[in-house]
Amino acid sequence: MKTKCRFFISLVLIFCFLPVTMVSGNTDDYVSDIPVMTVESTGENTDEANTLGEGSDDALAKVTPQFQVNAKAAILVEAETGTVLYAFNENEPLPIASITKIMTMLLVMEAIDSGKIKPTDTTTVSANATRMGGSQVYLKEGEVFTVEELLKAVAVHSANDASVALAEMISGTEEAFVAAMNEKARELNMKNTKFLDCTGLTDEGHYSSAMDVSIMSRELLNKHPKIIHYTTIWHDTFRDGKFDLDNTNKLVKRYRGTTGLKTGFTNKAGYCLAASAERDGSKFISVVLGSDSNENRFAESARLLDFAFSNYETAHVNKEGMDAGAIRVRKGVTTEIPLKYASNAVVVVKKGSKDKIVENPEIPEIIDAPVKKGQTVGIVNIELDGEKLASIDVIADNDSLKCTFGMAFTMIFRKWATLFS
Numbered sequence: 001m002k003t004k005c006r007f008f009i010s011l012v013l014i015f016c017f018l019p020v021t022m023v024s025g026n027t028d029d030y031v032s033d034i035p036v037m038t039v040e041s042t043g044e045n046t047d048e049a050n051t052l053g054e055g056s057d058d059a060l061a062k063v064t065p066q067f068q069v070n071a072k073a074a075i076l077v078e079a080e081t082g083t084v085l086y087a088f089n090e091n092e093p094l095p096i097a098s099i100t101k102i103m104t105m106l107l108v109m110e111a112i113d114s115g116k117i118k119p120t121d122t123t124t125v126s127a128n129a130t131r132m133g134g135s136q137v138y139l140k141e142g143e144v145f146t147v148e149e150l151l152k153a154v155a156v157h158s159a160n161d162a163s164v165a166l167a168e169m170i171s172g173t174e175e176a177f178v179a180a181m182n183e184k185a186r187e188l189n190m191k192n193t194k195f196l197d198c199t200g201l202t203d204e205g206h207y208s209s210a211m212d213v214s215i216m217s218r219e220l221l222n223k224h225p226k227i228i229h230y231t232t233i234w235h236d237t238f239r240d241g242k243f244d245l246d247n248t249n250k251l252v253k254r255y256r257g258t259t260g261l262k263t264g265f266t267n268k269a270g271y272c273l274a275a276s277a278e279r280d281g282s283k284f285i286s287v288v289l290g291s292d293s294n295e296n297r298f299a300e301s302a303r304l305l306d307f308a309f310s311n312y313e314t315a316h317v318n319k320e321g322m323d324a325g326a327i328r329v330r331k332g333v334t335t336e337i338p339l340k341y342a343s344n345a346v347v348v349v350k351k352g353s354k355d356k357i358v359e360n361p362e363i364p365e366i367i368d369a370p371v372k373k374g375q376t377v378g379i380v381n382i383e384l385d386g387e388k389l390a391s392i393d394v395i396a397d398n399d400s401l402k403c404t405f406g407m408a409f410t411m412i413f414r415k416w417a418t419l420f421s
Helices: 002-017 056-060 097-113 147-157 160-171 174-187 210-223 225-231 294-311 405-420
Strands: 026-030 073-078 084-088 122-124 144-146 235-238 243-246 258-266 270-279 282-291 312-317 323-330 336-341 345-350 358-362 366-368 376-384 387-396
Touching: 073 210, 073 294, 084 210, 084 294, 097 147, 097 160, 097 174, 097 210, 097 225, 097 258, 097 270, 122 147, 122 160, 144 147, 147 160, 147 225, 147 235, 147 243, 160 174, 174 210, 210 225, 210 258, 210 270, 210 282, 225 258, 270 294, 282 294, 282 312, 294 312, 323 376, 336 376, 345 376, 345 387
Parallel strands: 323 366
Antiparallel strands: 073 084, 073 282, 122 144, 235 243, 258 270, 270 282, 312 345, 323 336, 336 387, 358 376, 376 387
């Protein structure tokens, strides 16, 4: 009798501490070992991208433009990843004039997309808004306009009075809105920026850098792409057709693929332009601060964008939520769990090398229980010529509890009960 009991106890322990072959939810089905699926790239992705990983500079081959930019500072970045392709005095704090309105438009678009306001909502123009100088649509105190009308005046005509009217609508006062602008700048890690107004009319103590302008430009374009509907308007009207709106960004008409973004000028700031463009799925942003003429800011911006489109391309690796095979589980109630990819990746490579990108999985053959759904169990490296550009987490798509003595005994009992019944 003792021998039989020992044999039974040993059998239970074997079932508990060796990989069991029963699948949670159906203990009658045996699942054989399934190898991890090889990762393959399919389709294109429009979701938010991962940042570049190690080795990206080598993969980009560090192409250097053979020209000098006529400006106090400049930067060229890939819009989705923020990869810097060219930079000159990019962190120097400088007055930025109406480039400021990129942040103004960002906060307006955040308010719209969060549901705080709607494009059709109206606001009554205050006396304060009518006092703005510079570029304006000549608002009058007591006039009523929609958010969309005012936003269009800002994006197309760089209207200072419309900017203040929107600021007061969203935050109550321009001062409160400016505080929100600076808070957003801190959130975005814009290290060399301080806003004193929502228009850029202030030169002293109001500043940003080419790098910071590229950061807020990326945030606006990537998180709120509807702004392109306004920033690409070449000509429109305001106040029921009585006032013409002409885009201050001449690249909208001159440069193929232009999507925005904002001009700026004061005597101290010089001629500034944050320009964005998209061709064949690749998006780039150039920032030129302190150029010496209106024509030069457009010429230099076009030259930077030409350099980007001629030398680089963006590759989208669309994986989020897709099946990534399965993995075996040791000492788990479930012997095997499915896997999926946690995200997508966007990488920037030298033009013509997109098709050479490979995906190298690093996923173990077996892991120990317990495993929770969403737990990272491996990665897939996105590589070019042996250099890692980015990585995507591979996560568990199910749970597998650790098998205990009691659980093993219960499973064996149910198994036997099923057989004898």
